[in-house]
Amino acid sequence: MSVENAPVVDVDEAAIPVEKKMYYRFESNDKKEFRVSELAIQQSETLNRLVEAMGYTSEDVENKPAIAIENIDGKTLKLVFQWCEHHKGEAIPVDDGSVPKIVEIPEFDAKLMDIDNGLLFKLIWAADYLNIVQLLNVSCKKVANMAQGKTPAQLRRVYLLPSDEEDEAAKRAAQEAQDPRAREVEEEFEERKRQGGNSFF
Amino acid sequence: MVGWSHLPPEIKQHVVKKLDFMSRHSLKSTSYTDRQIVNSTPLKIPRVRFGHKDGRCLIVIYTGVEQFLRWELFDEGDGVTLQRSENCYDTAEFKRMTIQKANSLQMGINIMSNLLAHESIKIDVFEWDIPCENEEEAEERMLKIIEYSNGKKFRVSEILSNSNPGCGIISTYSYFICCEVRELKTLYVASSDINIFPHKTVEFKTVTDEVSYGVICILYEELDEIDELPEDAFEEIGKHEDVKFSCAIEREVTAERTPAQQPTRSEENGFIKLTYTTECGKYITKMFPNDEQFIKNQLVVSFSS
Numbered sequence: 001m002s003v004e005n006a007p008v009v010d011v012d013e014a015a016i017p018v019e020k021k022m023y024y025r026f027e028s029n030d031k032k033e034f035r036v037s038e039l040a041i042q043q044s045e046t047l048n049r050l051v052e053a054m055g056y057t058s059e060d061v062e063n064k065p066a067i068a069i070e071n072i073d074g075k076t077l078k079l080v081f082q083w084c085e086h087h088k089g090e091a092i093p094v095d096d097g098s099v100p101k102i103v104e105i106p107e108f109d110a111k112l113m114d115i116d117n118g119l120l121f122k123l124i125w126a127a128d129y130l131n132i133v134q135l136l137n138v139s140c141k142k143v144a145n146m147a148q149g150k151t152p153a154q155l156r157r158v159y160l161l162p163s164d165e166e167d168e169a170a171k172r173a174a175q176e177a178q179d180p181r182a183r184e185v186e187e188e189f190e191e192r193k194r195q196g197g198n199s200f201f
Numbered sequence: 202m203v204g205w206s207h208l209p210p211e212i213k214q215h216v217v218k219k220l221d222f223m224s225r226h227s228l229k230s231t232s233y234t235d236r237q238i239v240n241s242t243p244l245k246i247p248r249v250r251f252g253h254k255d256g257r258c259l260i261v262i263y264t265g266v267e268q269f270l271r272w273e274l275f276d277e278g279d280g281v282t283l284q285r286s287e288n289c290y291d292t293a294e295f296k297r298m299t300i301q302k303a304n305s306l307q308m309g310i311n312i313m314s315n316l317l318a319h320e321s322i323k324i325d326v327f328e329w330d331i332p333c334e335n336e337e338e339a340e341e342r343m344l345k346i347i348e349y350s351n352g353k354k355f356r357v358s359e360i361l362s363n364s365n366p367g368c369g370i371i372s373t374y375s376y377f378i379c380c381e382v383r384e385l386k387t388l389y390v391a392s393s394d395i396n397i398f399p400h401k402t403v404e405f406k407t408v409t410d411e412v413s414y415g416v417i418c419i420l421y422e423e424l425d426e427i428d429e430l431p432e433d434a435f436e437e438i439g440k441h442e443d444v445k446f447s448c449a450i451e452r453e454v455t456a457e458r459t460p461a462q463q464p465t466r467s468e469e470n471g472f473i474k475l476t477y478t479t480e481c482g483k484y485i486t487k488m489f490p491n492d493e494q495f496i497k498n499q500l501v502v503s504f505s506s
Contacts, residue, residue: 098245101218102265121203128212136215143205144219152230159205161231168233 022058024051025066026081032074033066040084043092045131071129076122083112083135092133103141113142117160210238217242222264223287226316244322249355251313252330253342258309259330262316272312274305281308306342310349318353318378327357329375343374350378359384 023035041047050067069077086108105113113120120142127136146158155161205213217225217239229239248263256276263269273284280301286294300308317324333339357379376382464477473493475486488496
């Protein structure tokens, strides 16, 4: 099945297939709605537990508001659900603890992940958040393949990595942003400097 | 834009688990944070081979099926010429460089330590091939290796050393640069005049666990030679205070796969003999009656009651 033919549809784009199977409705943080089959949802441990806990009937699915997934946008969620629909019914792999982990990327997944790096990292994030083990495996493998044969300098460019110095500066900035007292002291120091004082003390 | 730096450490670890060995090493060299991520992600390496002879050093890190990294180092003048290759024996593909004021043994140990001596990396089999004329030379070589390793230790499950006069020294001293060793094997191989099969392989193995024991493993082309095995070979092993049992395993090496057959048991001259066939050939295992149950548990074939 090609990526284009995967049965995830935006509600406002296509007709809903008339089937006896239950299709749940989900909404992304940018208010895009998706219908996903019960079997496809089983690929996501998070969503599967959620729908089990909700105990929706077919009527509930239609009458109640779509289940909101607050921290994933529509573009990413569409990819996630396309992947789940294509791989529905497949066994969920169990981590055997082996490293390096051997992962093959199927053709469908390779096409699905033929996207820019920003979206790929969002997809990884979503797979982790929704606990979709095999999607996390293949998407992480795709990122790992990007590193193959690269020197540290090339890797910095591919992954947009900061250097140790930039890393340290970012860490300091984050700490200062989290500590209001440190910011107050810094502002007071700047104020005294403006008033002509040579020393803080 | 969401990028690598925005991923939480646990997701980065998922990626690191899927990196090949050298990419993992490259990532480690990019930033402090990524070094921490890599160092906190365990890695298992199936086999590492280290050899040194006559100013030439060889390091091979086997990372998977037909996947390996290979370094060759040659002493040249007061420097070292280094050749590196990955999954390839074609010399045209080798990357070469020369390093001044170094020697091949020191450089080889440095490369190995930098790549492998870390608590996140576990080596299944560490093969030492350092042929020496005598024990004194072997001892001198091992002391240099210990000095060059600068206190760093490799986590190793099994150490394998080849037969040479200094193999005992190498096995003993290797504990100073390796830790967590569970098995120590010394392999003696003699080639045949008529074909490429090993004519004879003798293996002495020590396992350090709850019990320590020794195993003599002998592979002959002709299965009847097991009866010529001197009984004092067993007794010699039995003298060692840590040795809990011993056995002899003889294997008929064939080019063709043989169908697996259930073991048959017989008693002869105070020994138990188990004869069985696996896909790798025909085996006879000879042991003391007291060791029978333990050895049966160690063998790869299953025994019907």
